Amino acid sequence: MKENEKLKLYELSDINYLKVHGRTTGELSPLTLFWTGSAIELNAKGSELWLEVEVDYDIYEPWISILVNSAVVSRQMLTAGRYWVCVFRGMNENETKNIRIVRDVQAMNGDESCSLKIHAVKFDGEFLPIEEKPYKIEFIGDSITSGEGTVGAKPEEDWISMWFSAIRNYTFITAEALNAEYRVISQSGWGVLTSWDNNPHYNIPEYYDKVCGLLTGEKNESLGAFKQNDFASWQPNVVVVNLGTNDAGAFNSPEWKDEETGEIHKQRLNEDGTPNEEDLKAFEGAVVIFLAKLRKYNKNAHIVWVYGMLGTPIMPAIYRAVDTYIKETSDKRVSVFQLPNTTDETVGSRCHPGVLSHKKAAKELTEYIKEIITK
Amino acid sequence: MKENEKLKLYELSDINYLKVHGRTTGELSPLTLFWTGSAIELNAKGSELWLEVEVDYDIYEPWISILVNSAVVSRQMLTAGRYWVCVFRGMNENETKNIRIVRDVQAMNGDESCSLKIHAVKFDGEFLPIEEKPYKIEFIGDSITSGEGTVGAKPEEDWISMWFSAIRNYTFITAEALNAEYRVISQSGWGVLTSWDNNPHYNIPEYYDKVCGLLTGEKNESLGAFKQNDFASWQPNVVVVNLGTNDAGAFNSPEWKDEETGEIHKQRLNEDGTPNEEDLKAFEGAVVIFLAKLRKYNKNAHIVWVYGMLGTPIMPAIYRAVDTYIKETSDKRVSVFQLPNTTDETVGSRCHPGVLSHKKAAKELTEYIKEIITK
Amino acid sequence: MKENEKLKLYELSDINYLKVHGRTTGELSPLTLFWTGSAIELNAKGSELWLEVEVDYDIYEPWISILVNSAVVSRQMLTAGRYWVCVFRGMNENETKNIRIVRDVQAMNGDESCSLKIHAVKFDGEFLPIEEKPYKIEFIGDSITSGEGTVGAKPEEDWISMWFSAIRNYTFITAEALNAEYRVISQSGWGVLTSWDNNPHYNIPEYYDKVCGLLTGEKNESLGAFKQNDFASWQPNVVVVNLGTNDAGAFNSPEWKDEETGEIHKQRLNEDGTPNEEDLKAFEGAVVIFLAKLRKYNKNAHIVWVYGMLGTPIMPAIYRAVDTYIKETSDKRVSVFQLPNTTDETVGSRCHPGVLSHKKAAKELTEYIKEIITK
Amino acid sequence: MKENEKLKLYELSDINYLKVHGRTTGELSPLTLFWTGSAIELNAKGSELWLEVEVDYDIYEPWISILVNSAVVSRQMLTAGRYWVCVFRGMNENETKNIRIVRDVQAMNGDESCSLKIHAVKFDGEFLPIEEKPYKIEFIGDSITSGEGTVGAKPEEDWISMWFSAIRNYTFITAEALNAEYRVISQSGWGVLTSWDNNPHYNIPEYYDKVCGLLTGEKNESLGAFKQNDFASWQPNVVVVNLGTNDAGAFNSPEWKDEETGEIHKQRLNEDGTPNEEDLKAFEGAVVIFLAKLRKYNKNAHIVWVYGMLGTPIMPAIYRAVDTYIKETSDKRVSVFQLPNTTDETVGSRCHPGVLSHKKAAKELTEYIKEIITK
Known part of the structure; x- marks a missing residue:
């Protein structure tokens, strides 16, 4: 595999245009996604983007769905650990992609260990503003x-x-x-x-x-x-x-x-x-x-x-x-x-x-x- | 996270009832899935199942879809490396699940590095015969x-x-x-x-x-x-x-x-x-x-x-x-x-x-x- | 046109198996269909069937729909006068057809002249019992x-x-x-x-x-x-x-x-x-x-x-x-x-x-x- | 029934804007509709319109469908004889209605008597030009x-x-x-x-x-x-x-x-x-x-x-x-x-x-x- 050497690490708090969906504490280091449908959204002009997640649970693991320009492209189980998930790669670096990574599973009253945190992003491009919805x-x-x-x-x-x-x-x-x-x-x-x-x-x-x-x-x-x-x-x-x-x-x-x-x-x-x-x-x-x-x-x-x-x-x-x-x-x-x-x-x-x-x-x-x- | 201590490692060649879909060489150590739609299929009576994949590419990464009882439950990019993918966990150990893990991307003439191999399975139950289709x-x-x-x-x-x-x-x-x-x-x-x-x-x-x-x-x-x-x-x-x-x-x-x-x-x-x-x-x-x-x-x-x-x-x-x-x-x-x-x-x-x-x-x-x- | 010489006239009251739908007075000589959806239903084993209607109105004319074996085959305005409407002709005389002639227009409070009466039927076959619906x-x-x-x-x-x-x-x-x-x-x-x-x-x-x-x-x-x-x-x-x-x-x-x-x-x-x-x-x-x-x-x-x-x-x-x-x-x-x-x-x-x-x-x-x- | 005393009789050949669909001989006195889908079309600004048909057959009777502003409003069998069919009545006399009366049954090789002729129209309004389709x-x-x-x-x-x-x-x-x-x-x-x-x-x-x-x-x-x-x-x-x-x-x-x-x-x-x-x-x-x-x-x-x-x-x-x-x-x-x-x-x-x-x-x-x- 060829490494993409242009990837740069961004703490969530470093991203100028980051949109967080769902109720959170406001904390970004890391960001915890508690509720189903909670998400981070980015307008990413670049070719490759990764997300660092930290996942834990005793019983019920979290899942995520990934949307690129509002189309679902991936849905996957997140197993325990702290690791990087590739959101996209090989795309035209001059086009801006709207990206949403969405927690697909409800908050779990029945599993106090269950948590999904997002630490950081690796990306080789530029983040752009996200339009407010009416x-x-x-x-x-x-x-x-x-x-x-x-x-x-x-x-x-x-x-x-x-x-x-x-x-x-x-x-x-x-x-x-x-x-x-x-x-x-x-x-x-x-x-x-x-x-x-x-x-x-x-x-x-x-x-x-x-x-x-x-x-x-x-x-x-x-x-x-x-x-x-x-x-x-x-x-x-x-x-x-x-x-x-x-x-x-x-x-x-x-x-x-x-x-x-x-x-x-x-x-x-x-x-x-x-x-x-x-x-x-x-x-x-x-x-x-x-x-x-x-x-x-x-x-x-x-x-x-x-x-x-x-x-x-x-x-x-x-x-x-x-x-x-x-x-x-x-x-x-x-x-x-x-x-x-x-x-x-x-x-x-x-x-x-x-x-x-x-x-x-x-x-x-x-x-x-x-x-x-x-x- | 609680480890499931009942998981046992199976080389593909050890699995009594394994169905491989798509043209392959017959080799199972590991199995290479060349074509889109190629897959492995299992009837798995147990609660948790993982798959060890080995993935490589220069340009075009492979993706997989996972089907449980013929319903798509997951679709994900497979990034480079050799690692375990969780197919399901927490299920009723007494029920048999029909599982298909399907290569979602075509053979890639344009990337000679692109390969998707399956090495092994971790599972806590029993494999059952798979019915032949007519x-x-x-x-x-x-x-x-x-x-x-x-x-x-x-x-x-x-x-x-x-x-x-x-x-x-x-x-x-x-x-x-x-x-x-x-x-x-x-x-x-x-x-x-x-x-x-x-x-x-x-x-x-x-x-x-x-x-x-x-x-x-x-x-x-x-x-x-x-x-x-x-x-x-x-x-x-x-x-x-x-x-x-x-x-x-x-x-x-x-x-x-x-x-x-x-x-x-x-x-x-x-x-x-x-x-x-x-x-x-x-x-x-x-x-x-x-x-x-x-x-x-x-x-x-x-x-x-x-x-x-x-x-x-x-x-x-x-x-x-x-x-x-x-x-x-x-x-x-x-x-x-x-x-x-x-x-x-x-x-x-x-x-x-x-x-x-x-x-x-x-x-x-x-x-x-x-x-x-x-x- | 060749006349069908086998046609026989039946007053409604002469028909052994006649089903009237909708509220009526019980009177059959003639039958008045007051409400929309009111209808007469017949199981008719024969080749040709006509219906004698008598229609009046000052403003709002009635319409009917004709159903053969539950399929709508006709919908037509009924203009003023007393005349015969052909329901079907040329059909296999040995098959029984379920026939409904349905008033397609509501009772008309705004037109005291509006009325739709059915006097008689001409038919060349036999009427059969109509199953009760549950x-x-x-x-x-x-x-x-x-x-x-x-x-x-x-x-x-x-x-x-x-x-x-x-x-x-x-x-x-x-x-x-x-x-x-x-x-x-x-x-x-x-x-x-x-x-x-x-x-x-x-x-x-x-x-x-x-x-x-x-x-x-x-x-x-x-x-x-x-x-x-x-x-x-x-x-x-x-x-x-x-x-x-x-x-x-x-x-x-x-x-x-x-x-x-x-x-x-x-x-x-x-x-x-x-x-x-x-x-x-x-x-x-x-x-x-x-x-x-x-x-x-x-x-x-x-x-x-x-x-x-x-x-x-x-x-x-x-x-x-x-x-x-x-x-x-x-x-x-x-x-x-x-x-x-x-x-x-x-x-x-x-x-x-x-x-x-x-x-x-x-x-x-x-x-x-x-x-x-x-x- | 109140007669509409404003109705005037028009021979087809008197109508300034009449569109005939389907192959015909060009003859309008009367017009014979030979083929299924053949029709007359009018843009009629008036409240009431009738059509005089002449119908014959030995075996297979013709049917017509009536379209008002391109919506089917009626479909009916035409029994033998020369008589008037009401196309609409009681409509706003200031609105122009596009009307098509369409032969619903194929030319009948098997019944040399079968014919559908249109003689005339009774109408209380004005006929308007019909736009050519592209x-x-x-x-x-x-x-x-x-x-x-x-x-x-x-x-x-x-x-x-x-x-x-x-x-x-x-x-x-x-x-x-x-x-x-x-x-x-x-x-x-x-x-x-x-x-x-x-x-x-x-x-x-x-x-x-x-x-x-x-x-x-x-x-x-x-x-x-x-x-x-x-x-x-x-x-x-x-x-x-x-x-x-x-x-x-x-x-x-x-x-x-x-x-x-x-x-x-x-x-x-x-x-x-x-x-x-x-x-x-x-x-x-x-x-x-x-x-x-x-x-x-x-x-x-x-x-x-x-x-x-x-x-x-x-x-x-x-x-x-x-x-x-x-x-x-x-x-x-x-x-x-x-x-x-x-x-x-x-x-x-x-x-x-x-x-x-x-x-x-x-x-x-x-x-x-x-x-x-x-x-």
């Missing part, structure tokens, strides 16, 4: 929003990183269609009030105001995951909340028991199979509180609560909660939008929405958001 | 068959490995649809008589009988690329030849001159812009000779000459040549089939057929071959 | 459900019968997909509380219990349109209500004034452009009352309120109303389902959902109803 | 080009007019896509040399130079069907010949015997199931002669021989024949183009290409012709 969107959700099931054959059942994608995902597709910058806050299995299995601690709202509060462990603490997020630095035009699917599932799951405290939680069903009203009220209350929290941090955003990619069993409760919030606050910049259900044709692996379902949802959601942001 | 298809072609342009944004113009794919390719898609095993013999820019730029040495037929005769250099010689291919070991039911696009292009390209010998070649145009008849006859002669060569090595195959994904300017010459061959030999198991042209909607990068064009061509070709093999 | 669905709606805009070029603006279709319509497409018998109750411009232009008398609920109560004039009275409908004779499994679009429109339309009484009605907007709460409450009240009326007449049906093909501005009010109804009655067999919005790609004539929008809505609705009726 | 295309073919099987359920087997359509037809769809005026010369079952059942008299070339020479009987003679066609008055840019499917079928059909003369014809198969060479040569000869005839009458047209919607068994013979013609005449404005085959998904009634197959063929053909006419 809109910003934040997506908040569960496994659907994490893109679980968008990769892999339908019968796959393992719960592993491989089946996740940030790209074959309604979040990415919607943002691209709207020419918007976007961020994702998501965790498989979690809900507004509880997780699918009734764990009241696995709820997104509680951790929303931290950089990546749903992570665990000392390492993540030292990486700054539990710091207050700097909302002022990135104010979205639209916040899309895609939660409720796991809250609905909780009604059909066994009770959760905290082995230490003996604490028990269960969203109950009535004898006729419909949700217990009191428990549904608790869910609605959690929605109302979350909306207030979202508004606190996103003063000017339109908030859209979306639901339906895996059915609509508690849609009435979502509408009631949003009604209540609006009545209580007179904040009318909140709405509900039903996404198309997943079918046998559009299902992916792990019984989750497949890429066809995500494309369909993105198409509907794009039209809906377009009306909001162009008004 | 049909075998060989595809012979140029850049179209190499999948050039099936990756990347439309404006891309660099001639680099990144834009090639063996998977987003009519060869793979057709073979999957027909449940067939397949091989690819292909080289961008080459033709039956000459290359697109009139080089008479860049023709596929001349090298057809070697394992990978269009490669160059001592390293490839030592890897066995220039050995006679063992046709007896793999007899296809159908041979698909997708050549002629570069032969047609030669009429519109400048003459080729051998700088050493002064030898000149040029497929000429008449003054009215139509191809010179004598030169067209030379092309037809080359087709006839190639058909005879194909028949020599593939006694029982139906041979289909396909053409049209980038227009049909010399289709009449192809029909004439096939007619001539049939008349001369009474071998009627040869036919011609027009593939759908690429349009603005279906074009990919580098002005080549994009993945939509390949899907469309595969759909038509699948129907055509189905009639042949089920008769 | 499900019955009733659709209630406005112009969307009347299929307004599903025929004609996009720029068409005339309000005429030509642009209506019962077949290029989500009602028909959904019923076919579910193998269900169906009926339609619909009127362009009408709502639950008022019409699009605030007329409080143009509401569907008020006339729901009559055969075709929204018609006017003595002729329709004598045809039995204002008789109480015989609900016991046809009990649907599902009632789909697609109303609200005109009620929402009323907020943006000028007030309605009864020229005789001076009565005025107007659904008002707040200064910030949102609907006046009191007026929205009136709409919700009308929904609650209509649901109770629907339940009274359809004891075992699941009632689905659908909405969204022309946007979802008052969806929260619909959800609130259905909530209120369920709370007041404990009747849980009522739900709300959002249909996909119409886009630039799917719009038809008169700015209404085109056939592509109807197909899309039908696909989603079919999946939704399938879950209900197969539970 | 291109003219002539389509020549068999049942495929007649649109046989594009209407009706898949299992239909009767040979009746009902299953034909000029609109759900690659001819119409291609012409619309290219913004071209077009004519169709076609007959089900006929070929270049013989019909599908070896009748050497049922070939299109023999009758090509007459207005509608393949009709029979005295009535058609008196209507002028057998007059020499006035080619000078309408010179196409492109002639599309879609013949060969029945010539191929003849090889697999029993011999034809002329009961009077004892004359026998049979395109023979070799023992190995391939076509007899001599008979294939006869077909090729017929193609060569037809091409010369087409050129004689269409001096400046590009001639495209298309083939493949029902398979490509004799494509090599077509290529040979076109080659021969080009060599003999040096006329290079002739080419061959393969149309996509019909599949299980795209088949229509009577085992013929369905509307999906026609759409697909039209899409490919449109791209092909676009390249020719824009060069």
Whole structure:
């Protein structure tokens, strides 16, 4: 192999035009990508570019997708270690390439060792400014929003990183269609009030105001995951909340028991199979509180609560909660939008929405958001 | 990171059920994957599997795609060196996964250093038998068959490995649809008589009988690329030849001159812009000779000459040549089939057929071959 | 022309196996088809069949579509007069054809002369039994459900019968997909509380219990349109209500004034452009009352309120109303389902959902109803 | 019914801006529409328009489709008699409507009584000029080009007019896509040399130079069907010949015997199931002669021989024949183009290409012709 002797090392902090996507601490030495869909973006005029990553995990390894001029060219597992990944080579040194390296797997509450850091870049050219996009969107959700099931054959059942994608995902597709910058806050299995299995601690709202509060462990603490997020630095035009699917599932799951405290939680069903009203009220209350929290941090955003990619069993409760919030606050910049259900044709692996379902949802959601942001 | 201590090292030759796709020398220590679409396949019952590759090149690096249960899960550049690539980890150890690791880039005539070898596998489970597919298809072609342009944004113009794919390719898609095993013999820019730029040495037929005769250099010689291919070991039911696009292009390209010998070649145009008849006859002669060569090595195959994904300017010459061959030999198991042209909607990068064009061509070709093999 | 001398005249009442679709009075001498989608169905083993119609109107003529073995073969305007329409001729006399002659235009509140009667059939064969379908669905709606805009070029603006279709319509497409018998109750411009232009008398609920109560004039009275409908004779499994679009429109339309009484009605907007709460409450009240009326007449049906093909501005009010109804009655067999919005790609004539929008809505609705009726 | 008292009677010859499509004798009192796709076109600024037709047949009745502003609004059987058909009514009298009334059924060689004449128009407005289209295309073919099987359920087997359509037809769809005026010369079952059942008299070339020479009987003679066609008055840019499917079928059909003369014809198969060479040569000869005839009458047209919607068994013979013609005449404005085959998904009634197959063929053909006419 011929070495490219023109390659120069750049610490991330040395790069004049670097765009970081997704919530981070602001630290660049190194940069930690916590959330799915988080990324670094470069406009690189040169022939060859490498990226130095540092990867760790006990169970769930991170993956990345690489986009060149908005086309996906690579998707790969990142195994543990600190090493260089080649992003491109042999290209025309006089052409500017828009490059995105995107974390393809959600933040992993279940593996405190899991981390993906970016240290540096080797490059033989010049970095150029990156145009600001006209809109910003934040997506908040569960496994659907994490893109679980968008990769892999339908019968796959393992719960592993491989089946996740940030790209074959309604979040990415919607943002691209709207020419918007976007961020994702998501965790498989979690809900507004509880997780699918009734764990009241696995709820997104509680951790929303931290950089990546749903992570665990000392390492993540030292990486700054539990710091207050700097909302002022990135104010979205639209916040899309895609939660409720796991809250609905909780009604059909066994009770959760905290082995230490003996604490028990269960969203109950009535004898006729419909949700217990009191428990549904608790869910609605959690929605109302979350909306207030979202508004606190996103003063000017339109908030859209979306639901339906895996059915609509508690849609009435979502509408009631949003009604209540609006009545209580007179904040009318909140709405509900039903996404198309997943079918046998559009299902992916792990019984989750497949890429066809995500494309369909993105198409509907794009039209809906377009009306909001162009008004 | 927790090490998986159950991983055991397997030399390829130690694996009881290993399937190698594509023309090789038979050597497994290591195995060299010469052609695009060549691959190793395993039925792996275990939780974690790694592959040891050895990669070299001066200019054009190889890429691979990884398929798990026939779904693409990864596609990545392989940079130079000898190292381990993780294929999967964390999976249910009691389930059998069908795994294919596929070379995604064509054999590279233009880079004698380019090589992709597979040495070994690390695995924590058991290999199981791989079912034989009912049909075998060989595809012979140029850049179209190499999948050039099936990756990347439309404006891309660099001639680099990144834009090639063996998977987003009519060869793979057709073979999957027909449940067939397949091989690819292909080289961008080459033709039956000459290359697109009139080089008479860049023709596929001349090298057809070697394992990978269009490669160059001592390293490839030592890897066995220039050995006679063992046709007896793999007899296809159908041979698909997708050549002629570069032969047609030669009429519109400048003459080729051998700088050493002064030898000149040029497929000429008449003054009215139509191809010179004598030169067209030379092309037809080359087709006839190639058909005879194909028949020599593939006694029982139906041979289909396909053409049209980038227009049909010399289709009449192809029909004439096939007619001539049939008349001369009474071998009627040869036919011609027009593939759908690429349009603005279906074009990919580098002005080549994009993945939509390949899907469309595969759909038509699948129907055509189905009639042949089920008769 | 050769006369077919084997043709025999059958009064409708003479036909042993005649199926009438849509609400009628039960009268067959002649049969009046009041509603869009109403039809007669025959299983006809013979070569030639004619239908005697009697048609009248001052403004809006009826149209019919003819289906042979579920394929549309003809769609035609029916001009005024009493005459014979040929349904088919020259067919194999030994094959049984399933024939439907379908009224393609809504009941016309605005033209008291408009009527379509069927007197008799001429036929040269034998009528055979018609299989019962496993499900019955009733659709209630406005112009969307009347299929307004599903025929004609996009720029068409005339309000005429030509642009209506019962077949290029989500009602028909959904019923076919579910193998269900169906009926339609619909009127362009009408709502639950008022019409699009605030007329409080143009509401569907008020006339729901009559055969075709929204018609006017003595002729329709004598045809039995204002008789109480015989609900016991046809009990649907599902009632789909697609109303609200005109009620929402009323907020943006000028007030309605009864020229005789001076009565005025107007659904008002707040200064910030949102609907006046009191007026929205009136709409919700009308929904609650209509649901109770629907339940009274359809004891075992699941009632689905659908909405969204022309946007979802008052969806929260619909959800609130259905909530209120369920709370007041404990009747849980009522739900709300959002249909996909119409886009630039799917719009038809008169700015209404085109056939592509109807197909899309039908696909989603079919999946939704399938879950209900197969539970 | 209220009569529209403003309607005025216009003999066709009185209409200042009348466009007649399809080959006719030039006679307008009345106008006879012989071929499928033939039509009258009007730009009508007024509210109501009627058409007086005169229809006759013994076996096969004509059908028409009505297009308003290029959208199909009606398709109906025309039963025998002389009567008025309403084209539209109740429209805005100040808007100009483009109206086409199109014969939907092929000229009927098998029914000498079959005729469709147009006498007059009743209208309450003003006729306006009709813009000339930039291109003219002539389509020549068999049942495929007649649109046989594009209407009706898949299992239909009767040979009746009902299953034909000029609109759900690659001819119409291609012409619309290219913004071209077009004519169709076609007959089900006929070929270049013989019909599908070896009748050497049922070939299109023999009758090509007459207005509608393949009709029979005295009535058609008196209507002028057998007059020499006035080619000078309408010179196409492109002639599309879609013949060969029945010539191929003849090889697999029993011999034809002329009961009077004892004359026998049979395109023979070799023992190995391939076509007899001599008979294939006869077909090729017929193609060569037809091409010369087409050129004689269409001096400046590009001639495209298309083939493949029902398979490509004799494509090599077509290529040979076109080659021969080009060599003999040096006329290079002739080419061959393969149309996509019909599949299980795209088949229509009577085992013929369905509307999906026609759409697909039209899409490919449109791209092909676009390249020719824009060069």
